[in-house]
Amino acid sequence: AIQLTQSPSSLSASVGDRVTITCRASQGMSTTLAWYQQKPGKPPKLLIYDASSLQSGVPSRFSGRGAGTDFTLTISSLQPEDSATYYCQHFDSYPFFGQGTRLEIK
Amino acid sequence: QVQLVESGGGLVKPGGSLRLSCAASGFTFSDYYISWSRQAPGKGLEWISYISGSGSTISYADSVRGRFTISRDNAKNSVFLQMNSLRADDTALYFCARDVVRATTTPSDFWGLGTRVTVSS
Numbered sequence: 001a002i003q004l005t006q007s008p009s010s011l012s013a014s015v016g017d018r019v020t021i022t023c024r025a026s027q028g029m030s031t032t033l034a035w036y037q038q039k040p041g042k043p044p045k046l047l048i049y050d051a052s053s054l055q056s057g058v059p060s061r062f063s064g065r066g067a068g069t070d071f072t073l074t075i076s077s078l079q080p081e082d083s084a085t086y087y088c089q090h091f092d093s094y095p096f097f098g099q100g101t102r103l104e105i106k
Numbered sequence: 107q108v109q110l111v112e113s114g115g116g117l118v119k120p121g122g123s124l125r126l127s128c129a130a131s132g133f134t135f136s137d138y139y140i141s142w143s144r145q146a147p148g149k150g151l152e153w154i155s156y157i158s159g160s161g162s163t164i165s166y167a168d169s170v171r172g173r174f175t176i177s178r179d180n181a182k183n184s185v186f187l188q189m190n191s192l193r194a195d196d197t198a199l200y201f202c203a204r205d206v207v208r209a210t211t212t213p214s215d216f217w218g219l220g221t222r223v224t225v226s227s
Contacts, residue, residue: 001168030210031209031210031211032210032211033211034211034213036151036213038151042219043201043203043217043218043219043220044151044201044214044217045217046213046214046215049206049208049211049213050208050209050210050211051210051211053208053209055215085150087150087151089151089153089211089213091210091211091212091213094153094156094165094166094167095141095153095156095212096153097143097150097151097152097153098150099150100150100151
């Protein structure tokens with residue numbers, strides 16, 4: 001089964017910064033990747049599907065790129081409400097989440 | 107509006123059973139896959155099972171296959187997760203979610219708030 005490794009595991013950034021989170025797959029999987037945001041005590045929220053398509057209602061500062069084994073989620077200008085944990089998820093043989101990246105606002 | 111509400115969680119002894127329910131509203135239920143995922147305290151997300159709209163396609167994560175059974179009743183807009191032979195590492199917040207078919211992914215676009223399962227003697 002394909003494994004996903006997110007990096008970094010955690011990061012701290014300032015409002016207005018450009019932030020990139022990476023999700024690396026153990027083997028190639030086309031564009032079968034989604035990204036979620038989860039805040040404490042809340043269910044996950046879908047941000048990106050098909051590796052780069054923005055879910056309806058999600059701010060345009062969020063973007064996704066990648067194919068094969070390397071995928072990224074970028075927040076172009078960090079906002080205070082973006083403090084959360086971010087997960088990638090692949091859909092190869094069955095759905096599988098990465099371990100998560102905790103993003104803190106300085 | 108789309109709503110998913112989980113119920114049935116609680117405290118159970120190791121080896122015991124629980125049946126979780128997910129009640130859906132606000133969309134044509136039989137048109138959608140439904141997934142169950144879970145999150146152990148302080149840990150990340152783990153997908154555990156999905157069922158197609160008709161109930162004919164089902165998949166499980168290795169960690170629950172043979173112990174958990176997913177089913178649905180489209181007349182009642184509900185999905186169920188029968189959990190048997192529960193272990194301490196099944197302790198988690200269990201979420202149900204609606205899955206939406208996209209070009210290369212089937213992500214979960216609406217989630218419930220979860221129901222908590224604690225396995226302890």
